[in-house]
Amino acid sequence: MNAVGPALAAVGGLAVAGALAGGLAPARVRPLAAGLCTAGLGAAGVVAGAAALGGARYGVWLPGLLPLAGVRLAVDPLSGLFMAVTGAVTVAVAVYGVGYASPGGGMHGGRGPGDEDAAGSAGGRHAGSDAHEPRDALAAGGGDHGVRSRGAQAVGPVFAGAMVLVPAAGSVSTFLLLWELMALASLLLVLAEHRERPTVRSAGLWYAVMTHLGLVLLLVGLALFAARAGGESFAALRAGAGGMPAGVRGTVFVMTALAFTSKAGLAPLHAWLPRAHPEAPSHVSALMSAAMVNLGVYGLLRVGFDLLGGGPAWWWLLLMGAGALSAVYGILQAAMASDLKRLLAYSTSENLGLVVLGTGAAGLFRAAGDRPLAALALAAALLHVVNHAAFKALLFCAAGSVLRATGLRDLDRLGGLRARMPVTAGLFALGALGAVALPPGNGFVSEWLLLQALVHGLAVPGAAAAVVLPVAVAVIALSAGLAAAVFVKALGVGFFARPRSAGAGRAVESPPAMLAGMALLAACCAALALVPGALGPALTRAVRAAGVGTEKPLADGELGVHLAHTSAALHPLWVALALVAGTAAVAGLARLPARRRARRRDARLWDCGGGAPTARMAYTATSFAEPLQRVFDDVLAPEQDVDVTPVRESAYLVERVRFQRLVPDRIEHRLYRPLLAAVSGLADRARGLGGGSVHLYLGYGLFGLVAVLAALVVGW
Amino acid sequence: MSHGVYAQLLDLACGVFLLCAVVVLWRRELAVVVRVLAVQGAALAAIAAVLGGHERRWGLLVVAAGVGVLRAGVLPYLLRRALDVGAVGGGPYREDVSEGRETRPVVNVAASLVVAALLVLLAYAVARPLVALDPTPATRALPVGLSVVLIGFFALVARRRALAQVVGFLVLDNGITATAFLAASGVPPIVELGVSFDVLLAVLVLYVLTARMRAAFGGTDLDDLRELSDR
Amino acid sequence: MSATGYVAVAAQVAVVAGGAPLLTGWMRQVRARLEGRAGAGVVQPWRDARKLLRKEPVSPTGTGPAFRLAPLLLVAGTAVVAALVPLAATRTPVSGSADLILVVALLALGTVALALAGLDTGTAFGGMGASREMTIAALVEPTILLAVFAVSIPAGSTNLPAIVAGTIDHPARTASPAELLAVAALVVAVLAETGRIPVDNPATHLELTMVHEAMVLEYAGPDLALVELGSQMRLAVLLGLVATLAAPWGVATGGSPALLALALALLVAKVAVLGTALAAAEVFRAKVRLFKVPELLAGSFVLALLAVVGSYFLTGEAGR
Amino acid sequence: MGGLLRKIRGTGRVAEAAPPRPEADPLPAARELGGSVQVRCVDAGSCNGCEIEIGNAFGPVYDAERYGVRLVASPRHADVALVTGPVTRNMAEPLRRTVAAMPQPAIVVAVGDCALDCGEFAGGYGVEGSVVDMVSVDVSVPGCPPEPAAIVTALRTLTGR
Structure with a gap:
């Protein structure tokens, strides 16, 4: 019995139903109706993906659904993995979105620091100037713009549906159609709050232009491929790829890779990402950052490995270069960012960089003929896709909760949320633990696996491997180290200490629907962190479907991760248990020497005797990042501006010093x-032509x- | 000499040789840099001696002795003297500190170390086909010579003080010599002798130049030479 | 393996936890002697810890669970590392999980926890210390992982017992340039990780030059005792790791209790020698400026990279 | 480096032989400390004469550290506040806060005549009073300035070593 077909039909049906519900239902029940449909659609996606991962293959041609080529669907374990991930994220985010779009809370949802230029968030503005905060709730009562608007609610399910269905496409035309549907829907969602904040429009423009340039590249590349292969279904492409000249294959790969890496948010084609992700409503950011960017990776795998059947080493070295650049550059910019959502967006760029680095390594190993190692590298990359989706969706949702509760995204003005939003803070901490790639977080497992693949890659012959692998290891290590600094900053400055502004001081905990959505994601993070071995067989099938290797990269039947061909093993569950047991034991042992039970005393903060330290004295995100910015001065090239105004009477007496620093991209x-x-x-010159x-x-x-x-x- | 011990000794000598080149980029104190250069000269002599001992070519041992005397003894001594003259001649009122140290190199130290790492990788990639022709322990160490050449060249580019540049030049030359030893088990003694004289000459010229510069500009920052330009 | 293995793990943890303060006391003693002082005695850190544990715990207002949990996590994480690393025996019940990358990550976890605690206080010093500590930690990471890469090449695995057992079987490996460079890089990384001179001065009283100390200025009583014990254990474990990688002789590869006892004695001796060398070196060196630390770490990064590359083109290791 | 090594070898140990342990009964609070005392110095307005002597007490010759005394950077880490000088107006409140910031049991040691009775500065316009007036003092070390040996002896009554 094949569950894929009915599940896919359910995805399509629920997307349409959700769009109708979002468009037609009365404002009161609109978010609930659309959200339920979206969640159902996501669940159907998970079912379809899981069935495909279980080994069910599914293919169908519906000639009547579209003119000319018709719709062709083909599902294999590789698409299954991406469908399942997208579906799972969609379920959680849809539940979260119901709460996010509901009225209530201390402030209206989705309002950001309207009078501030998000691009200059690392500037010298500081906490304490509460007058700057946007107090007037522009869209407070009304339901006709912002996330609650008819349009946004109707487009949401379409976006989710398109994302779930993209991996199921079985022909060039179907793929491009769904791809474009996804791009357009996400664009509309990014623009949902354009009335509240002018920066949204500029972000939307960047996103629209870049995503459509990507589409053009994709269109040309795939059209060239289809023309040469003599058919546009993926099966025909697969069959025709072998006989194509190397030049054509290279051209197809480079063009599609440019488009796919841009969608994945890789530097240097990332420019849309740090704009669009922060400006979109938070649950949309979560969907984009945790699900949509993955489809760029899916495209790379599908076209590069499956359809083109692999290629020469230089393709993959190119990918590894882009991945490495993006990993380091992304996390460095994240380290400088003080806008919470911008920080998360850049971190997406970093994580996808690591994924593409792993993908490139897999291709390189495959080109060198070492299939088992290629399978391992690809499994690591895929596992990182899954892990990243879980923790990044959680982090974006938590950031959305903060934004909804305080109206702030600027870390320099947040703080003290631990006391006022304990659940959100705890969930953010869990997500951050995943993102810093330290045990017992889920990110650690996949980065460990990636490092293992690279370390074992030394056996691969060729100068390229020998030169590239050490650099790749160093890049991963540097990005992991910087990621630790980034998320210590986000958690420590944003949620700990004391509120740095009135907005942060008035925060209240989010409604239950939002917490439920986040809890779902947190449960996924925890499961991935503790028993990653459960994904082993699924990863093996996906890797096999990509045509990289038939060998098992991971040993079956293990709770932890156990490499199939070498002695390396990781047992995250035991490590976590050991840490918990150790912490409890230390807490107990530390009490033994005390002769009498001294009560814990509350004391004022040590202020060097000089009066209570105010929140303005606390380290802000900008000051936290300052040493790193100095270390990477040459790379970041910050713009600094000191403006000294002397008093009128004498040039030696200073009245005011204005200091401004901007770390531009x-x-x-x-x-x-x-x-x-x-x-x-050029356009100016061309103006002469138009009379x-x-x-x-x-x-x-x-x-x-x-x-x-x-x-x-x-x-x- | 058994094969294993030979390979081990050769590798140790090559390792020290390469390490010295990196340390030249790492340290700012010129006195330390000159001392490291002497160690590098000794390592170069050791490479030649190990090769000569292994292949029982006594001529090579003579060359090794000559190289050792010149590069671990004479040249560092000359540089040391130039350094001391600079420090003493400056008197108490001059910025002696900046003369004895590479205070602000053209490329900062952390960046130049990363560049050195990349140069080593490049040398390795370039030398691979050569190594593949005849993979003996000596040829396998060929990238070491090549990397030292590149690092020496980079030191020439990245350093401001005339003396540091001389050191860069000597590191470059050491690298060339090492490459010759490793690739062809050494050049004929007569050629080596000629090259060594050239090097000595070059160092003496630079030595004089340094002294002249110090007299003219009161320092050895090569960027000061721009003032001589007409424009 | 079974019983002795468990004993070995317990013994490693006990020796590290019990010996770490003594190591610090010993290093302070060496330093004092070199400076012409008499010194407080080797057991002084234990006296300090006993006293602190008896004192009254203090929670500064405005701090939360992170502040309370961080010292516990720091000590627990280091204890787990002490159990994993084959300091005394390679065949233990946990040797399958004793992965070098995991060890590095667990140590970093302690750093992160303490940095969060520093930020949690909301004071200027806490934030400053956390910011500096994370900057250094981020830069140490590439060095340490590349050194890990280098030492794992001969064994073909990052599994620590495999590396150590391989080196014991092929003693020539320790003299190969790659191994020497890797150990040198690791030593610099250890200095940075444990906050020793020249990266940080553990005895500083000047807030503006502090890194690690600034983060923990708010801790008092038992919490402070744990923070100090945690950093002492880190130093002991890392020195033990360096000793085990550079000179693994004596580490018990079999299951006999006598060998285990010998291995523990040798471990103490090796770490004491390393500690003496470190303390003596600290007398001769000054702390470098915070923004010169990247230079130091870049140097050690190059050493680690040379170690990796060197293992390709130098044949030194006779075992392969 | 060679020079420093020669210097170290030539100088040898400069710490003087430890005088006999002071006879005075240790304070009840000090009995808890068990041979380990962490000290935070507070300069409440002194002329810095006492600071110089405190510095000497922790120098190589008197070497207070051998008795288990150590200077620390935060009152949270400290068992003992070593207070010097007459308490000036600006330092009165910080002094009280410093003592309050120390975890119990906490001991206050007043060093120098000024700390005990304002000494030379008694009645000065900026002087708020002596240390005794501000916080409860457990041990006092008279002298203007007190000798390092006296400071060390006072600290030894606390460590009991």
């Missing part, structure tokens, strides 16, 4: 600015048509 400055300037220069006369424009059209026909005649 350097890749953006160096790569995009000149490009944009060149484009706008406003309709006849002139029609003339251009005719001229173009004639030129094309002439070229055809000449026989080009």
